[in-house]
Amino acid sequence: MRMFAPLILPVFGLGLAGALWAVATLLLATDTPILANFAPVEALRAFLRLVADPLMWEHIGVSLQRVAVGLVVALAVGVPMGILTGVSRAFAQTTTPLFQFLRMISPLSWMPIAVMVLGVGDAPVYFLLAFAAVWPILLNTSAGVAQLDRNWLMLARSLSATRFETIFRVVLPGIVAHILSGVRLAIGIIWIILVPAEMLGVSAGLGYFILDARDRLAYPDLMAAILIIGALGFALDYAARWLYQHWLHKR
Amino acid sequence: MNAPQPRAATLGRDRATEQVLSAERLSFAYAKSGTTFEDVSIGIGRREIVCLLGGSGCGKSTLLRVLAGLETARAGTVSFLGQPLNHPHPRSALVFQQASLLPWLNVFDNASFGLDFKHQPAIEASARKARVREALAAVGLAGREQAWPAELSGGQTQRVALARALAREPELLFADEPFSALDAITRAEMQRLLVEVVHRWHAAVLLVTHDIDEAILVADRILLMAGKPGHIHRQWAVDIPHPREDHAEAVTTLRMQILAALRATTEGAAPTLAAAPAPTPTPTHS
Numbered sequence: 001m002r003m004f005a006p007l008i009l010p011v012f013g014l015g016l017a018g019a020l021w022a023v024a025t026l027l028l029a030t031d032t033p034i035l036a037n038f039a040p041v042e043a044l045r046a047f048l049r050l051v052a053d054p055l056m057w058e059h060i061g062v063s064l065q066r067v068a069v070g071l072v073v074a075l076a077v078g079v080p081m082g083i084l085t086g087v088s089r090a091f092a093q094t095t096t097p098l099f100q101f102l103r104m105i106s107p108l109s110w111m112p113i114a115v116m117v118l119g120v121g122d123a124p125v126y127f128l129l130a131f132a133a134v135w136p137i138l139l140n141t142s143a144g145v146a147q148l149d150r151n152w153l154m155l156a157r158s159l160s161a162t163r164f165e166t167i168f169r170v171v172l173p174g175i176v177a178h179i180l181s182g183v184r185l186a187i188g189i190i191w192i193i194l195v196p197a198e199m200l201g202v203s204a205g206l207g208y209f210i211l212d213a214r215d216r217l218a219y220p221d222l223m224a225a226i227l228i229i230g231a232l233g234f235a236l237d238y239a240a241r242w243l244y245q246h247w248l249h250k251r
Numbered sequence: 252m253n254a255p256q257p258r259a260a261t262l263g264r265d266r267a268t269e270q271v272l273s274a275e276r277l278s279f280a281y282a283k284s285g286t287t288f289e290d291v292s293i294g295i296g297r298r299e300i301v302c303l304l305g306g307s308g309c310g311k312s313t314l315l316r317v318l319a320g321l322e323t324a325r326a327g328t329v330s331f332l333g334q335p336l337n338h339p340h341p342r343s344a345l346v347f348q349q350a351s352l353l354p355w356l357n358v359f360d361n362a363s364f365g366l367d368f369k370h371q372p373a374i375e376a377s378a379r380k381a382r383v384r385e386a387l388a389a390v391g392l393a394g395r396e397q398a399w400p401a402e403l404s405g406g407q408t409q410r411v412a413l414a415r416a417l418a419r420e421p422e423l424l425f426a427d428e429p430f431s432a433l434d435a436i437t438r439a440e441m442q443r444l445l446v447e448v449v450h451r452w453h454a455a456v457l458l459v460t461h462d463i464d465e466a467i468l469v470a471d472r473i474l475l476m477a478g479k480p481g482h483i484h485r486q487w488a489v490d491i492p493h494p495r496e497d498h499a500e501a502v503t504t505l506r507m508q509i510l511a512a513l514r515a516t517t518e519g520a521a522p523t524l525a526a527a528p529a530p531t532p533t534p535t536h537s
Contacts, residue, residue: 151351157321158345159365160338169364173355 034219043223050224060232062204063194066122067236070129070190071183078134078186079179082141083171092142099138107132107193111200120201125194132193136185144178145171176247184240191233206232270294271423271455272318272336277327278480279310279317287313288481291327293474295423300449300456302470304509306517307461310481312427315459319345319425332422341371344416346426350408352400359396362387362414371419379418386414389448406437413445417452424449426458430465442468446493463509467502468495475509477516485512 022040029036036042050056085092107128114124152174156166198207206229213222273294280286288310295301305311316322318329320339329336331343339345352361363383365371374382387393390410400408409429416424426445430438446469449456460466466473470489477484487508491501 149351151347151349152353154321154347155345155351155365158319158339159368160341160370161365162369165368170353173353176355 037219038223040223042220043227046218046220046224047227050221050228056209056228059204059206059209060228063198063206064232066125066129066198066205067187067190067194069122069126070133070194071186073126073130074133074137074186074190075179075183077130078137078182079141079172081134082138082182083145083167083175085138085142086145086148087171099135103135108196111197115201122202124200125197125202125205128197129190129193133186133190136189137179137182140178140182140185141175144175147178148174177244180240180244180247184237184244187236187240188233191229191236195229270296271299272329272331272457274318274329275327277314277317277324277329279313279322279324280480281313286480288476291476291481291483293318293483295455295457297422298450298453298455300446300458300469300471302466302473303457303459303476304463304466304473305461305476305481306513309476309478311459311476314476314481315425315427315457318457319343321345338370340423341419342422344419344421344424346409346412346416346424346429348428348432350400350405350412352403352408352411354400356400357396358387358392358398358400358403358411359383361400361411362418364415366418382420383414383418386417387411389417389451390414390444404437406433406441409433409441410444413441413448417448417454420452421454423455423457426456428460429458431460431462438465443494445469463506463513467491467505467509473509475512475516477513484516 018040025035025039029039081095085095110128110131111124114127118124118127148171152170153166156170161169194205195207195210198205199211202208206225209225210222213219213225275292277291277293278286278289291314293301293314303311303314313322317324320329320331320336320343323337331340353364356364363379366374366379366383384393384396387396390413392407392410392414395403395407400411403411409432412429429445430441433441442465445456445458456469458466458469467489473487473489475484475486476482487505489505491498491505495502
């Protein structure tokens with residue numbers, strides 16, 4: 001019994017939110033009957049149906065694949081750039097204002113340009129996700145390099161390490177914790193950008209499903225999709241946090 | 252558990268290489284501060300344990316870094332095994348005050364770290380493992396190969412750092428205050444261990460320290476560094492047999508001599524600093 005004690009309050013909080021949701025739809029439906037479709041019972045029924053539907057899993061799979069591609073591209077760009085920023089003062093001074101400027105632009109602002117340049121399809125979505133996710137990874141990486149133990153670098157030098165060996169044997173492993181916390185932030189951002197990004201010119205994915213549910217007037221499906229998005233995001237964040245903790249404990 | 256054999260081929264060379272390291276008239280200055288040390292000449296013989304003793308700020312650590320090839324002198328030459336030295340030599344090894352173990356590697360991998368680097372002499376993986384195992388056994392860490400650095404005590408991490416240096420089978424081991432972060436008992440243990448393993452490995456040592464007792468306990472020769480800019484003020488050959496704790500009288504006599512010399516450097520330095528402007532290298536400088 002004691003094992004479940006830490007779950008009592010969280011479950012109570014979620015239950016309370018569900019109750020408020022039920023009450024809100026009930027009250028609002030008296031004026032606007034169509035809103036009864038958004039009630040939790042309808043949503044849960046749709047949720048159970050959708051979870052059993054292979055088509056839904058295809059949408060989820062497509063969305064998760066986009067998350068993965070966006071994250072990989074963001075890592076491939078952000079980590080080397082972050083290391084460069086961390087090791088080269090000139091590079092840092094050259095790029096910092098530009099990065100701070102770009103970072104503050106909502107990635108979705110690039111949507112029209114992305115579609116014009118990259119065409120309709122997955123490419124602009126990948127671009128938007130990677131563009132949104134690259135900043136936390138880049139900034140965390142360069143912070144990690146700045147906080148590296150100077151003695152490790154001295155050790156590398158005393159062992160006549162090449163630049164390549166220094167980066168791959170000392171710097172990179174030394175900043176994994178920082179990169180992982182960047183990844184966790186990046187996943188959060190990607191997951192938030194994903195749904196609106198999937199509302200442009202693609203024909204699968206959770207964002208697409210939301211618009212499609214709206215057009216089909218399948219409101220319980222829409223609410224169920226929102227629940228699925230929340231649950232998956234929660235799971236992704238949990239996984240990223242576990243990865244981070246796991247790495248820290250190993251050390 | 253055999254210690255590496257003395258390298259007969261290298262022992263028989265001409266007299267110039269009898270010294271592992273020789274430095275002539277070294278000076279060094281950091282860009283932002285004044286001259287750190289000036290006109291320092293040092294020779295270290297094979298298997299010789301040389302202690303560089305001095306107060307903080309006398310430039311002894313910087314001198315070690317120059318001799319190890321980590322910094323470039325402003326003037327003077329360093330040669331290692333008869334060759335001019337520009338980079339850390341593969342046959343030298345360093346131990347610092349901080350063990351600087353890599354926390355993501357276990358004890359074994361820390362001790363073997365760097366042996367497979369490109370600029371190191373290539374050795375087979377099996378030989379490398381044997382070397383590392385032997386070095387870890389010599390520092391008393393046999394059986395702890397799989398432990399993580401975070402699980403070790405301060406003394407143990409410094410043992411791993413020593414094993415990491417020994418695994419390179421160095422001709423010369425540079426040690427920059429390697430035990431000054433340890434408690435007194437552990438430090439005494441480590442000093443004995445250092446003497447024992449470098450004898451077994453036939454390595455020479457340059458040990459930088461501010462601890463007079465440490466210098467007397469381990470050194471074959473003590474160089475006292477003092478002044479601003481630093482220079483070698485005096486030196487003593489120490490021929491007290493090991494373990495030196497058993498020769499209290501000889502140790503005390505030497506200790507008093509060194510203390511007297513130290514006092515002379517500080518007393519001598521104060522008036523000159525007050526009277527004369529910053530000492531600059533001039534032809535009249537003796």
